[in-house]
Amino acid sequence: MGEEADAKDCDMVAGDSEGEEGRVLEWEVGLPSADDLIPLSQSLISPDLAYAFSIAPEPAHTLLDVYRASQSTVSSLRRHPTSSLAVATVKFFSPFPSPSSVAADDPVVLEGEGDDAENGTIATVAIADETCCLPTENFGDYHSNRALKRPRLVWTAQLHKRFIDVVAHLGIKNAVPKTIMQLMNVEGLTRENVASHLQKYRLYRRRMEGIPDEGSSSFDHLPQEPSAQMPMPYGMPPPPVPMPVFSIAFHPGHNGAMEMMPIVNQHQAAGAYHGFVSPHPNGGVIGDQQGDWWSAGNKSGLIVSHPRAIPNAKLM
């Protein structure tokens, strides 16, 4: 009921179009692909190591850092207009709204406005939807302060993997939102986020039950009981350090503003794992496209987690 009337307008992208997104492909030649880069937000040392040596949590590099980096790049480009191309491109890079607000570290991938996959583009990260620009303040204290609406959480393959792992290790019985959230130990992840995801996950599994489906050879059975013997997925004592998350890449927008998008791995996973696909609802052998859970994140063994086989599977 309340409803703020936040304008949803403020669209920076108005009729503009194509132009191949304004990317300067020449600049990308020889550079490692986004997939090969270590996300800015990812610490170079393992959480354990950091913990062991009492290394500061290190806020991690995120939007602000990227912003600064892009700023210096832009300025140096301005100084050395090596080519008209560069100059032309620089115009594209208009600094964005308010860097200061971007600061902070947002651990998870957030979604702003789906630019849509049509373009082959990925979900854009939102820094704030508010007036399409950055929120004027906040981002730093989501947790502590109330009433600020956080951007939508995007369940990336990694996040999902983590979710699955935790749920698997907890056992169906103990896999409740709160616990899962705690064990996942992802900064910014709320109980609601998990609850919502869990609900969907359960629905997904229900549909799946009874349909072993030949194709899926994988494991997707969860132990019924808390695996007491099983080691915890992410560090027995929950490491104080948040899990490595995604990085964000800037993308010259259509009209000058920068768009940001999560760097994803692999070609497939455009942004998130994309989900709970139902098995053939009835007899319709529709081209089983399972762009779901495991398929999206599994393949690209990105971060952590060893695909440990989960013994024992007893559906309810």
Add this chain to the structure above:
DNA sequence: CAACAAATAT
């Protein structure tokens, strides 16, 4: 209050 499931909203 927390968990759940189902509906509903964005």
Add this chain to the structure above:
DNA sequence: CATATTTGTT
């Protein structure tokens, strides 16, 4: 569509 939020129940 994927998530979030609401609602009613346990």
